[in-house]
Amino acid sequence: MTETKPTGGAADSQDPLAAQDSPTAQDSPTAQGPGRERQNRIYRDGVFGRRPAIPTHFAALEKAARRRMSRRAWAYVAGGAGAGATMEANRASFDRHRIVPRVLRDVSRRDLSVELFGRRIPAPVLFAPVGAAELVHPEADVAIAQAAAELGVPYIFSNQGCAPMEDAAAAMDRVAGAGAAPHWFQLYWSTDEELVDSLIGRAERSGADALVVTLDTTMLGWRPRDLDIGSLPFARGEGIAQYTSDPRFVRIVKDRVRAAAGAKADVEVTWGAVRSLISMSRRYPGALAANLRSPEPRAAVETFLDIYSRPSLSWADIATLRDRTRLPVLLKGVLHPDDARRAVDEGLDGIVVSNHGGRQVDGAIGSLDALEAIAPVVDGRLTVLLDSGVRGGADVFKALALGADAVTVGRPHLYGLALGGRDGAREAVANIIAELDLTVGLAGLTSVGEVTRDSLS
Structure with a gap:
C-alpha cells in the first residue's frame, strides 16, 4: 500500500510559507519560494513511496x-x-x-x-x-x-x-x-x-x-440539493454558535420562552423531530440532559430563523x-x-x-x-x-x-x-x-x- 501523509506545516522547517516568511530564506541566494519548496518536498517524499494526503488537483x-x-x-x-x-x-x-x-x-x-x-x-x-x-x-x-x-x-x-x-x-x-x-x-x-x-x-x-x-x-x-433532502443545518442548531454565545441573543431567547410559558406546544412527534431536538440540545450551551428538558434550545433555533437576516x-x-x-x-x-x-x-x-x-x-x-x-x-x-x-x-x-x-x-x-x-x-x-x-x-x-x-x- 502506498503511504500518504500531509505535506508541509508551519512547524516544519521545510514548510513553504514558513520558508517565505523567514528573513534568512528571503535573503539567501538559494531561496526557492513557497512553490518550489512545496513541490520539491512532495517529489522527495515520492521517492519513498509517499503521496500527499490532500490531492493537489x-x-x-x-x-x-x-x-x-x-x-x-x-x-x-x-x-x-x-x-x-x-x-x-x-x-x-x-x-x-x-x-x-x-x-x-x-x-x-x-x-x-x-x-x-x-x-x-x-x-x-x-x-x-x-x-x-x-x-x-x-x-x-x-x-x-x-x-x-x-x-x-x-x-x-x-x-x-x-x-x-x-x-x-x-x-x-x-x-x-x-x-x-x-x-x-x-x-x-x-x-x-x-x-x-x-x-x-x-x-x-x-x-x-x-x-x-x-x-x-x-x-x-x-x-x-438541500431542499430535496429537507436539510437546513441551522434548523438543527448547527451553525448558530455565534448566536447562542451572544448575550443579546440569549436574552431574546429567554424572553421568548417566558412569553410562551403555559402555552401548549403543538409539536408533531417523529423520530426525525427527536433527532433534531437532540442535535439542538447538544449544541446549546449547558448540559445535554438539562437542555433536553428545557424549551430554550428549540426556542433558540426558532429565534435564529426569525431574526438572523x-x-x-x-x-x-x-x-x-x-x-x-x-x-x-x-x-x-x-x-x-x-x-x-x-x-x-x-x-x-x-x-x-x-x-x-x-x-x-x-x-x-x-x-x-x-x-x-x-x-x-x-x-x-x-x-x-x-x-x-x-x-x-x-x-x-x-x-x-x-x-x-x-x-x-x-x-x-x-x-x-x-x-x-x-x-x-x-x-x-x-x-x-x-x-x-x-x-x-x-x-x-x-x-x-x-x-x-x-x-x-
Whole structure:
C-alpha cells in the first residue's frame, strides 16, 4: 500500500510559507519560494513511496472529499442555487482568460506578500467564511482558524459559525501568538439592531482586523440539493454558535420562552423531530440532559430563523456603521459596477466581489466577469477582494490581473477539512499559494504587485 501523509506545516522547517516568511530564506541566494519548496518536498517524499494526503488537483480533492462527507454535508457545501448555472459561470469566466507568460527574466526571487488594512500577509489569499462547517468536521471553525494561523493568512470568521468567534480567535493565538494571526468577521445583519451591535462589539474585542457585511443572503437562495433532502443545518442548531454565545441573543431567547410559558406546544412527534431536538440540545450551551428538558434550545433555533437576516437592509443602514465600529468595513456580494461606485461614494473601505459561490441566484454573472467590470470603476479607491470559483493558484493570478487585491477560498479548504481536519484545510490552501508562486515566476514576474491586465490575453 502506498503511504500518504500531509505535506508541509508551519512547524516544519521545510514548510513553504514558513520558508517565505523567514528573513534568512528571503535573503539567501538559494531561496526557492513557497512553490518550489512545496513541490520539491512532495517529489522527495515520492521517492519513498509517499503521496500527499490532500490531492493537489481540485477535481481529485473534490472527489475525495465527496467520498468522505455525509449526504447532508455534501449537499450543503457543494450545492448551488437552482440548476447550478452560476457555479458554471464562475469557472467559465476563469477559463475565458488566458495568461501570457514572458521569458528571459530573472524570477529567482518572488514576493507574494500584500498589505491589507495595515497588516502585511504572506500571500493574497484568505480563508472564506463558510457556515455550518461542523457538517464536514467536528472541530469546524477552530480547526480552520488554526490552519489559517499556521499559514499566516486571514480567516474570515463566519457569522454562521459552529464555534464562538472568541474560541476561534483564541485558537489562532495559540498557534501564532497573541494578535499575530489575522482574522476578520463576517456580519449577517439581523432584524434586531442590538444583536447587530453586540456581534460587532464582540468582533472588535476578539481582535478582528475588518468587518465584512454579507449583502447577498438577506434570504436563502433556492438550493435543490438541500431542499430535496429537507436539510437546513441551522434548523438543527448547527451553525448558530455565534448566536447562542451572544448575550443579546440569549436574552431574546429567554424572553421568548417566558412569553410562551403555559402555552401548549403543538409539536408533531417523529423520530426525525427527536433527532433534531437532540442535535439542538447538544449544541446549546449547558448540559445535554438539562437542555433536553428545557424549551430554550428549540426556542433558540426558532429565534435564529426569525431574526438572523434582514431583507429590508439598505444603504441607509450601511451608513450607520461609521458610528458603530472602528473596524474597516467591506461589503460582500457586490456584482454591479453601480453598487461598487456607491460603496466608494459612501466611504466604505472595501468590497468583496462575490456571487456566494453560486449558492444564491441561479444564472447570475460569474464573479470574475463582474470583477473585470468593477475594477475600473473602483480604480484603487478601496480594497477589492474576489470570491467564488477560485480553485487554484492560476485562478488567483487571473483575479489579481483583473484588479483584485486578494481572493478568498471557500470550497477547497472545506474539502481539505473533510479529508484531514486542521492539517487538510491548511494543505489545501497551501497548495493554492504554492501554485500561485510558481505561476507568478513562470509568467516572468517577481511579485504579485507586478500582476496586471497585461499579463492576460
